[in-house]
Amino acid sequence: MxxxxxxxxxxxxxxxxxxxxxxxxxxxxxxxxxxxxxxxxxxxxxxxxxxxxxxxxxxxxxxxxxxxxxxxxxxxxxxxxxRPPPCPVWQRCGGCPLMPLSPAAQRRHKRARLIEALARIGGIAGVEVEEVLAAPAGPAGQPDLAYRAKAAMPVAAGPQGPIVGFYGRGSHRLVEASACPVTHPLARRVVAAVRDSLAPAGLAPYDEATGRGEVRHIVVRVGVGTGESMAVVVTRSPRPPGLDRLAEEVTARLADLTCLAHSVQPEATNRILGRGPARVLAGRDGIRERVGPLTLHLSPTSFFQVNPAAAEVLYARAVAELGPAGAGTVVDAHAGVGAIGLWAVAAGAERAVGFETVAAAVADARRNAAMNGLSAEFSLGPAEILYRRRWPAGEGPDAVVLDPPRAGCPSALLEGLRSAPPARLVYVSCAPETLARDLARLTAGGRFRLERVVPVDLFPQTAHLEAVAVLRRDR
Ligand SMILES: C[S@@+](CC[C@H](N)C(=O)[O-])C[C@H]1O[C@@H](n2cnc3c(N)ncnc32)[C@H](O)[C@@H]1O
Known part of the structure; x- marks a missing residue:
């Protein structure tokens, strides 16, 4: 061979x-x-x-x-x-493979990986790639730890009752990690309270091997800027007995929990939250978070960044990069709860037009526009269809912000942007490889010119890297 x-x-x-x-x-x-x-x-x-x-x-x-x-x-x-990794289970857990490196070295190597991916996959060389931006140190002085405001923790049976943690690298073997140092302390407190309430409520962890038990995940999200907190209990079946008792047990342990919700996920897949809406078991229908000039409502199933302090750095830079075009109509193509588009309006844009495929997130984005008194319109549906419907060809909007999931943008959206180009295009990416691929398509034939790429360390200790790519219409 x-x-x-x-x-x-x-x-x-x-x-x-x-x-x-x-x-x-x-x-x-x-x-x-x-x-x-x-x-x-x-x-x-x-x-x-x-x-x-x-x-x-x-x-x-x-x-x-x-x-x-x-x-x-x-x-x-x-x-x-x-350096000594600041977590006793980092090697077994596998979620933080860069933890043995100093934060400065982590950022150096992430930037190198971004430059390498741009060149290897996108054929993009010589473009300015700035030093990696990081969140400023918080009150605890450690921006690289305790930053995770959201965690989805699988639940399993332990020797003394249910345990929570993360799956070991490439496996479904749960590593107990309730003290995860990357997770925000309030989020850790919420997860522990829900975990300790399961047994008294008669809710057993789901066992993949036997198909018995109910509780698959506890998903927690806290508002770092507001102190509010939310937990979603994910079960296999729609109405397992014990949910009312669970609500009593959790609220007795955590009187200040803002929202406890229930999501049903019956599929034998890696999907965490169920496809349907989450049902509120106790408290309000979500929490609020503050980022930059905005107060945002986040409901249990909407996407929002896991590291709000670093997201603030990211959003501020993305909006600043819109430049004068950002004073007109700004399209927030993957809007989530509307953070980037609304921030652009707060910074002086005339209005935001947002697209988003998750109904709960669209509802949150509309509520957030009203709550912050900002002019915006959010539509439910895929950006690749809605953009072309609104701007079929010729003149595009003043500015567009892309922020797709890791898979990047479908060709139809890239083609839509090329045939009705905005003056300014900002691409926020959480995957350097798909960013490189999409930038190559956008800049092909000189439609857009790539001005610079700004990496932001949204996920210290992990290998993930966020980046803001700034493009200008060329012709
Ligand atoms: C990485 S998140 C960014 C959300 C938001 N910009 C933020 O910073 O919070 C990507 C978002 O795109 C949404 N999404 C996924 N596919 C989409 C599509 N084809 N069109 C529009 N939105 C989509 C997801 O539901 C998710 O809310």
Missing amino acids: AAPGRGGGGVSAPAAPRQGEAVTLDITSVASGGEGVGRSGDLVVFVPGAVPGDRVRARIAQMRPRYARADLLTVERPSPDR
């Missing part, structure tokens, strides 16, 4: 390692999944648990035609950027 990752030319490269073989690797970068990346000859090797700057010994666990995965055996020479 030809060695994986080889060119097949006449110059002989060192033999590729075989499955099960131990190799020594210098780790030079971070992969999108957070693994350390090194090379053995010309074979790219991904090593979970290794970080850039490490020299490691690792055993090849999986051979693929163009790369390999290896299990870390020992760190022979630690990276100068290593």
Whole structure:
């Protein structure tokens, strides 16, 4: 069999390692999944648990035609950027693969990954990629910890009752993580109160293996700027007995909980919240959060950023980048609860036009426009259809902000933007790889010019990176 990752030319490269073989690797970068990346000859090797700057010994666990995965055996020479990870279960949990690196080094390597993805996938080189922006230090002085205002924690049976945590990397094995240091302290308190209320309410954790039990996840969201809090209990069946008792137990433990809701998720999939609306069991129908000039209502099933302090930095920059075009009509193409479009209006835009596919989020966005006294119109539906319906061809709106899920923008939306281009286009992305692909399509043939890319560290300790790409209509 030809060695994986080889060119097949006449110059002989060192033999590729075989499955099960131990190799020594210098780790030079971070992969999108957070693994350390090194090379053995010309074979790219991904090593979970290794970080850039490490020299490691690792055993090849999986051979693929163009790369390999290896299990870390020992760190022979630690990276100068290593520090003791501030979480006892970071290695088993797997949610924070960059935790062994100092925050400054994490940001350096994330920026390098963004530059690499732009070049490799988008063919984009030489564009200005700014240093990674981060949230300012909060009262606790640690912007990189305790930032997570939202967490969706699976529930499982433990030796002394239900436990909550996160699934270990690539598995459905729950790692107890109720003390997760990346999660906001109020969110941790809420999850613990709901967890401790399950047994007295007679609600057992759902067991995937046997199909027995009810409770799949506890989803928590807190308003960092308001102190409000909300929990959603996700069950397998629509009306399991015990929900009323659960509400009593939770409110007895947490008198200041703002909203307790119930969502039904019967599918055997990784989906967390059910497809239907969540039903309020106690308190109000959501919470409020403050970001920049806005107070936002967030209902149980609407998307909102997990790190509000860093989101504020992101939104402020995205809106500032709209420039003079941002004084006219601003389209918020993936609006969520309306944060970016409404912020643009608060900053001087005439009005926001928002598109969004989740009905509860559209309702929140309309409520948020009214609550903040801002001129905006939000429609339910996919941006790729609604944009083209409104601006079929020719003159586009003054400015458009894109903020799609990780999969990026469908071709129909990119084509719509090319045939009715706005003067200014700001693309907020949570996935450098799809950002690179979409920027290549938008700039093809000179329709838009990419001016700069501004990375923002919305998810410290993880490999995720948010970025704001700024484009101007060229012709
Ligand atoms: C990454 S979130 C951004 C939300 C918002 N801009 C914010 O910062 O809170 C992406 C949003 O796009 C919505 N969405 C997904 N597909 C969509 C589509 N085809 N058209 C419009 N919105 C969509 C999701 O429901 C989600 O609210």
